[in-house]
Amino acid sequence: MMGRVREPAATPEQVRAAEAIRAALGDDALEWVETAEGVFDVVLPGDRKLKTPVRLEVGPHALAIHAFVCRRPDENHQVVYRWLLERNLRMFAVAFAVDQAGDIFLDSRLPLAGVTAEEVDRLLGSVLTYSDESFNTILELGFATAIRKEWEWRISRGEPTHNLAAFRGWLEKGPQPAAPPTP
Numbered sequence: 696m697m698g699r700v701r702e703p704a705a706t707p708e709q710v711r712a713a714e715a716i717r718a719a720l721g722d723d724a725l726e727w728v729e730t731a732e733g734v735f736d737v738v739l740p741g742d743r744k745l746k747t748p749v750r751l752e753v754g755p756h757a758l759a760i761h762a763f764v765c766r767r768p769d770e771n772h773q774v775v776y777r778w779l780l781e782r783n784l785r786m787f788a789v790a791f792a793v794d795q796a797g798d799i800f801l802d803s804r805l806p807l808a809g810v811t812a813e814e815v816d817r818l819l820g821s822v823l824t825y826s827d828e829s830f831n832t833i834l835e836l837g838f839a840t841a842i843r844k845e846w847e848w849r850i851s852r853g854e855p856t857h858n859l860a861a862f863r864g865w866l867e868k869g870p871q872p873a874a875p876p877t878p
Contacts, residue, residue, distance in 0.1 A: 705753075709733055712753045712810035719815035739819060741827035743861065749822055751815070758810050760789065760803040762822045765830065767797030768837025775799075775837040782829065788821045791829075799833065801825055831861050839865075 705713070713733045720727045720737065727737040733753030738746050739762075749762040768775045779791040779799065789803040801822050805814065834842060842862055849856050856863070 705732060706755070708807040709753050709755070712758055712807045715810050715812045716751055716753070716758070716815050718812040719819070725819075737819070739823040739826070741823060741830075743827050744830035747823060747826040749819065753807070753810075757807060758805045758815075760801075760805070760818055760822065762789075762801040762826060764791070764799040764801055764826050765833050765837070766799075768799075768833070769841055770839065771836050772797065775833060778832065778836060779829075782825075786821070786825055788818055789825060791825075835862065835865065 716735055717729070720735065725737055725739065727735055729735050735751040737749045737751065739749055741747055744764070747762050747764065749760060752759045752761075776793060779793075783790045788805075789801045792800045792802040794800060803818055803822075805818065842859065846856060846859055846862070848854070849859070
């Protein structure tokens with residue numbers, strides 16, 4: 696007969712880190728839920744990327760932060776991934792990562808000793824900034840064909856194009872999006 700595996704009790708460092716996260720999330724008007732002890736799902740509201748889902752997990756030694764940015768690009772994978780790697784060189788506390796499916800994330804680790812409400816706020820601010828600032832460029836580089844088809848379909852039917860306004864410049868000029876901006 697197999698017994699139930701018991702979860703080890705949280706260490707004082709893990710308890711303190713989880714309390715710091717709750718304090719950071721409670722101070723803001725963020726949408727969040729603690730799905731398990733020390734596991735927090737947060738939604739960061741943005742301008743270009745309207746919502747960035749983030750998971751914060753208090754582990755045995757570190758706080759792990761994982762934020763979904765974009766699904767696997769439809770095209771120009773090398774160009775997109777290179778742009779992300781070059782961008783990583785100028786980023787604070789988080790870095791772009793790609794999972795096995797090719798989906799794009801922002802990822803970070805912070806030793807439990809460094810987890811404070813202020814540091815969690817700073818990390819979430821970095822995630823929001825980099826996700827929001829990079830989103831349209833990722834779309835331009837990795838989804839240009841789909842965006843162009845959507846644009847042409849909307850124009851042909853007289854549908855509104857306001858949600859594609861960020862791409863209007865290269866959509867109206869021709870078949871290729873603008874060259875990737877310097878990271």
